[in-house]
Amino acid sequence: MPQISVIVPCYNQAQYLPEALQSVLDQSFPDWECIIVNDGSPDNTEAVAHEWCDKDCRFKYLKKENGGLSSARNAGINMAEGEWILPLDADDKIGKEYISLALDAIKYSPDIGIIYADAFLFGEKEGKWNLPEYNYRDILKSNMIYCSAFYKKEDWTIIGGYDINLIHGWEDWEFWIHLLSTTQKEVLKLPYIGFYYRIKENSMIEFLKKDNNKRQKINVYVQKKHLDIYIKEFGTYQEVLSVNDWLISCNNALSHKVYRYENFMPIKILKVLHSSFKRIFDKKWFQ
Incomplete structure (x- = not known):
């Protein structure tokens, strides 16, 4: 039984799939399986997958009707035999030591629930992906852990897998919130x-950047689904509104004080004098 199951869903990404699978094959740690999930893809995903399964028996193939990324990941993980899961989208890649370093860390830290690494962007944009450092309260506001992070299959089972209703993206963000709040792990x-994220014009992350309405809908959905967590960490809506009203009041009071200060006659005179002396000084300096 393998220690790690790499799950690679594919829909219309057959052209990139060999790069993703090669990055798995290149791993320095050999005890893995890689499940390629054909999510009803209309391209040649099946042919590419069979080619890699013939190349190495650690690659396995699963075909299903199209159901979206969450559905495809869930199907692959359900089939997985590994204790730990590593999702990998078909157009991305992982570093050669990623699995090995993660398993080394697991040996000494049994309370870990999620392991990820530094990341690099490639494709239409290249450079280190400068993600904010993880903090539980911060991840409730926005995600800083990409999809290709390690977690235990038993934790996936406990929380019921990825939410198949999130078909427009950020399903990994909701998954991390659900997992961390349920298991209380580190x-x-x-x-x-350890992770290479491909940037292309039709990337889901680029699509969401341009669609504020979709982003708002996903935010509302996630917050409603985990309303108890948000209330526990940030308070009720009434408490948040009260704090907001207090901040507005403080801002108004501060603005009023600034206005009075700037219009106080001695201050005006000092500003004029300062400006005059500065012009005289600058003129002498440059002569």
């Missing part, structure tokens, strides 16, 4: 570039 970031 998060570890490896000081190693």
